[in-house]
Amino acid sequence: MLLGALAVASAALVGAGDLAGPLGSPQPLAANPLADVTAALGEPVAISATIEPGHNGTPDVVAVTATLDEGWHLYAISQKPGGPIATRIKLADDSPRAAAAGFAPDSEPHKRTVDDVPAWKGLVIEEHSGKVTWRAPLQPGSGDVRGSVSLQLCQDTTCLPPQTMPFTAVSGATPGGGSAAASLDFVEHVPERTHAKIRAAVRAAADGSLPVVVELVPDDGWHLYRPADTAKSAVGQGKPTIVSSGTTADSAVARASVMKATPTTHADLVEAGAVDGPITFEIVLSRPADATGPLEAVIGFQTCSDQTCDPPTAVRLTVSPPAAGRSGGSVEFAGAKYAEAAKGVQPLVSAAAASPASPPVVAAATTPGVPAMGAAPATASMPAVAPAPAASISLPLALLMGLAGGLLLNLMPCVLPVLG
DSSP states (O other), rough: OHHHHHHHHHHHHHHHHHHHSSTTOOOOOOOOTTHHHTTTTOEEEEEEEEEOOOOTOOOOEEEEEEOOOOOEEEEHHHHOSSSSSOOEEEOOTTTTSBSSSOOSSOOEEEEOOSOOOOOGGOOOEEEEEEEEEEEEESOOOOOOOOEEEEOOOOOSSOOOOOOOEEEEEOOTTEEEESGGGGGOOOOEEETTTEEEEEEEEEOOOOSOOOEEEEEEEOTTTOEEEEEOOOOOOOOOOOOOOOEEEETSSSEEEEEEEEEEEEEOOOOHHTTTTTEEEEEEEEEEOOTTTOOOSSEEEEEEEBBOSSOOBOOOOOEEEEEEEOOTTTTTTTEEEEEEOOHHHHHGBBOOOEEOOSSSOOOOOTTTTTTTOOOOOOOOOOOOOOOOOOOOOOOOOOOHHHHHHHHHHHHHTEEEEHHHHHHH
């Protein structure tokens, strides 16, 4: 049953072009025939990455791990063409480090031969479930590794649309497939008049810049809005989450990238640009030439629930370089206004994007420079309202109504002098 539906969907998707594409440039997806079933599902996979240092002359290795919820599977990178969409792992062209060879899984995929689908009869399906880690050796160098995983997730009776998920493997992170951010020393702050907390951690980089990982975490029952490189929002949309240099004359923000942002699957919130769960940025700070002030960045955002919204607000981050003998700098928080953040909004790129120009988070928007998030399910949109049928009357009824109208007109006071 699933294979038959998947075969039809795959044929339609192949006709639409390469859906996986580079991150930030997805092609439009064909209608998902199983969207009615999957619209309410959450994200059933988590992608993490780390750099495993080499030993005794062996090269460093980038390890990318997919952890799937029970009952879900994805297709192997070795899946042959003509069937399900194979998983693809690609390092960004602007990643500081490049792969020296292709990726290989830590375990062989489960293989089975299709017998009940004519279009795929005899095709060998290769699947991974549970947890799988792909590894690839790295060329000599230093720095983080940014890339993306293009995949399609399926259950026994349903499939989600193909999606591309970015990752960043932080140099020096703990091996084992855990989140790179988890190894950082975060400092937390709870802004006033909002239902979210902000976490930030600073780490050192080989080029002297200060990369800062910033995570906005909404309270339960509350949500944030899509990252964007403009503070403008359409009627009915919440204020976008933005990264800004604030009102400082010289911007210290060298690059701002989105590491994590998941579009909502709630139909009533899709058009508003809502995001489910946390939003994570990596903000690279660098002191401008001849500048002596602190390194600052301002994060603007708004939190809403199903019933109400907090006023748009902002938080200023002041970052200090690491002290002698320390591996990371320090960060301090201060309150700010959203209007202040709106004056120096910085362009956003994907953590895995090779080009700064990429489609927006929400398909209805056209803001350049914002990384694409997974497409919302086809059912997560405003339902079309059919136009009401035009009223019609018969010819005898129309003649009768015309005669009655003429009689009434002859009885009007203004007509009586004419009749006399």
